[in-house]
Amino acid sequence: MVLLAMLWPAQMLTVAGVFTATSQGAIAQHFHTAQIAWFTTIYALVVALATPFVAKAGDLFGRKRVMIAILAAGLIGDLIAVLAPSYEVMLVGRAVAGLYGPIAALVYASARDVFPPRHVGMATGLIGSSAGVVLVVCPLAAGWLLDHSGFHGVLWALAAGIALGLLLVLLFMPNVPPTEQRVHFDWVGGLLLGGSATVLVYALGQGGTWGWTDTRILGLFAACIVLAVAFVLVERRVREPLLDVRMLARPSVATVLAGSAIAQGTFFTAGTMVVFVALYPAIPGVSAGLGWSGTHNALVGTPAGLLVIIVGLIAGLLTRKIDPRLPWRAGLLITTAGLISQGFFHHNELQIILAGCLTSFGGGLVLSCAGILLLGAVSHREQGLASGMAIMLMNLANALTTQLMFTALNNDRHILKGTAFYSDEALTNAYFTLAGCMAVALILSFFIPRVLRPDQIDTGAQPATV
Incomplete structure (x- = not known):
């Protein structure tokens, strides 16, 4: 059951990718939006920016506690998305759900603490290779749900899967003591990296509409470069860089x-x-x-x-x-x-x-x-x-x-x-x-x-x- 408590939350990331990709076309048509790109993009940005902070929090507070916290955040985000009355509210839910994205980093880091040395390789291999089964089964499940229950059925199933993962971690994941007593969080670096990535993504998204030589697009690219350079300078000086x-x-x-x-x-x-x-x-x-x-x-x-x-x-x-x-x-x-x-x-x-x-x-x-x-x-x-x-x-x-x-x-x-x-x-x-x-x-x-x-x-x- 310990292996299942680690495998299920880790593979829910793959499930989420398949389910949301399958449903986003129906979502775009339901909300009559031409901005469906942000349904995927905002989630990926939050995952990228949250990963280093979540990994350090696991070292400081214990990985089980942090896994519970981000599983709960993912469940809340998925519930916001499935109940959203508008596309804008759904994007808020997707952003909150992105906090769950770094779960794989915690799962793999926990393997050495949870399993005996002779079983670590086998357990890690099973957690990773199970993605293949997910990639075969989940498209069929997502397609059936979309045909019979619409995108709401797909998103409800996703929320149920996250809830089950949270329950498994609560009941069967062993408590592992924190590995560090004090950790410096590089908040400035995170804000600079997040700002640079977000500005770049927004500029790429608006370039076709505004025109690539528009002063607003050129200004966004310039801001991206400035933020990226500042990020590198900060990372060279902080004790615990992103x-x-x-x-x-x-x-x-x-x-x-x-x-x-x-x-x-x-x-x-x-x-x-x-x-x-x-x-x-x-x-x-x-x-x-x-x-x-x-x-x-x-x-x-x-x-x-x-x-x-x-x-x-x-x-x-x-x-x-x-x-x-x-x-x-x-x-x-x-x-x-x-x-x-x-x-x-x-x-x-x-x-x-x-x-x-x-x-x-x-x-x-x-x-x-x-x-x-x-x-x-x-x-x-x-x-x-x-x-x-x-x-x-x-x-x-x-x-x-x-x-x-x-x-x-x-x-x-x-x-x-x-x-x-x-x-x-x-x-x-x-x-x-x-x-x-x-x-x-x-x-x-x-x-x-x-x-x-x-x-x-x-x-x-x-x-x-x-």
Whole structure:
């Protein structure tokens, strides 16, 4: 039951991603909003900014207490969202629910404290690999709920899942003493990072409407740069930084963190494109959606979901014998090609299955190798901090790539009764934009120095520090 009390809350993050992605098209049409991008973006921003604070709070107050607190916050946020009378109130709920996002960092950090040393690896592996089952089952469940109960049914099911996670932690999660007595919270750094990211995301979202040379857009970009520079200067001076600038100065860590954040953020963003391709209605001259039911869409996407699991397992075995940079680069190249193919071919079931499987094949390699590369680039002492940084940067990348995707979509949209619908050209351009983001990660991959393989990590070898 202890393992279940850790596994369930951690995998509810994956469940939340699938459920909210499935329901956001219906939400946009229900509230007649053209700003549905913020449904995902505001959640990702809060997760990114809350992660380092939550991780430090776990060290100071005990991880079980903090897990209970953020599970309760997530439940409150989901209830606000499902009961929201307006889209603006729903966004408030999504922001509050984002406080639950760092739960995975606490779960993985707790594994060493809760399980005997000989069982830590097995328990951690089970917690991580269970995501594959979730990715296969949850789209079917979300599709069925959407077809029979609308988006409210999907969001109620999500709230029920969070409530069950809270109950499991309360009843079965052991109490582990705090690991630190005093912790300095870098509030200034958090505000500067949050301000910089929020300004950048807002500028990307408004660029298509105001024009990229508009003085307001240029001013927002300038403000983003100023805040980012101030953040770096602050982080170099504080005792407990949000991001360890000295660690980031090492090429192996910087390139792995940046590349994995962009690649994973882009891959997860690409998964939301199915909403506009498959679930939006087919309206001649207005919307190029296919008008499928949620269940039909989930069934069509099942082969791609299974492929992510299979390829991920194979990649995990391969990286014990070969340089993990090789499957990482292959995954990035294949995913880029897959996104380009999805841009061209998204007009029927066969095209979506084949193009989606190509993207998922590469995505399986990407998701499997990202964590392996990070473990090989840092020491055992740095793993906790590096993992927190990776989660934070991935969510920031997810927010940015989501906004870039909507910028491409909005260049050829039609507003009908307050809701934005997208042409076939808009869908193609959005896929091409995401392919470009993945190509950036591919270019970065060739600058990653050699890192340790998993078998070398097991023997106690140390990563390079230059």
